Every structure is written in C-alpha cells, then in structure tokens.
Amino acid sequence: MVAYVIDFGLARFLFSTPNAHQDSSISACHLKGSIGYIPPEYGMSGHISTKGDVYSFGVLLLQLITGCSPTDDKFSDGISLHEFADRAVTKNIHEIVDPTMLQADRNAADLMKNCVIPLITIGLSCSLTSPKDRPEMGQVSSEILRIKQAASHMRSI
Numbered sequence: 445m446v447a448y449v450i451d452f453g454l455a456r457f458l459f460s461t462p463n464a465h466q467d468s469s470i471s472a473c474h475l476k477g478s479i480g481y482i483p484p485e486y487g488m489s490g491h492i493s494t495k496g497d498v499y500s501f502g503v504l505l506l507q508l509i510t511g512c513s514p515t516d517d518k519f520s521d522g523i524s525l526h527e528f529a530d531r532a533v534t535k536n537i538h539e540i541v542d543p544t545m546l547q548a549d550r551n552a553a554d555l556m557k558n559c560v561i562p563l564i565t566i567g568l569s570c571s572l573t574s575p576k577d578r579p580e581m582g583q584v585s586s587e588i589l590r591i592k593q594a595a596s597h598m599r600s601i
Contacts, residue, residue: 480514480525484573495575498584502526502570509564511542526571533564540564551598559595562587 483499485491503514506529512518514525532540541560546552566587572578 483575485575491575493575494581495578498570498578498581499572499575501581501584502567502572502578505563505567506571509542509545509560509567510540511544512540526568529564530568533561533568537561537564554598555595558598559591562591 481500481503483496486496503525506525507513510525510529512525512528516525519525519528529540537556537560541556545560546555566579566584569577569579570584
C-alpha cells in the first residue's frame, strides 16, 4: 500500500483558455490551495516555485507531529503553527508533540531526541517565510531517511 498526500497547498492552475498554459505571466489569482498550507509568497508576490511545495510539506510535517491543524482555533490570535512549534522546540517540546506518537514506547526519550526533534526542525526549516531560506526537497528527503534509519536502529535495541 502506498500513501499519497494530495492538495496540501500544492499549487493548481485554473486556465480559462486552452493555450493559457503557454502564458508565463500567471498571477497568484490563478492559484488554488488549502488555507494554512499556502506559502506566504503566493499571496504577496505571486512567485511560484517548488519552494512553495516545500513550505506546504513543512506545515504538513508540523501538523503530523503536533496533531494541530494550521487552521486550529489556538492559532487565531496571530500565532502560526510554525511559530507555535518554534517557540516550544527548545524548551517545552513535550507540550507540543502529539502524545499518541510516543505512548507506550520504552525508548520515548531517545525517540524524542533522535527522531521527533529533528523532524520538527525539518518542518520548521521547510516552513520558513522566505523561500530562499527553505531547503531543497532532496535535502529534506535525505535527512528524513537518516532519521528513519536512526529510529529503526533504536527499535531493534
């Protein structure tokens, strides 16, 4: 079985004419996506790039770890999921991690240190405001594979 993630802020173009896909001046008003996953640059400049998908992935990763949607009511006072995770990653990490992730794991402390915190760090770097500050997905993939190997090693001990 293979899981697919669809429509988490990934840009979709709506073309009004058959040849519109040849027009290189597509504006942000042609973009569609899910609130909370759309990168800030799509609303500000309309600049479209793969870094927008990196942003959406980062938000999704933070959501998976925290169990909080980026549109959760707790974020209505101007704080974002990114800021929520960033504030807690160094001090109050246990307060933001979805408790179901670590329940009944005898290596919970090691798992937190070697897997969960690095995954939150990836989510934070992917969801940075500036596209130029976000990593490439190849880097993200390599780092996640490294974390997966560390988790597998810990579970075999």
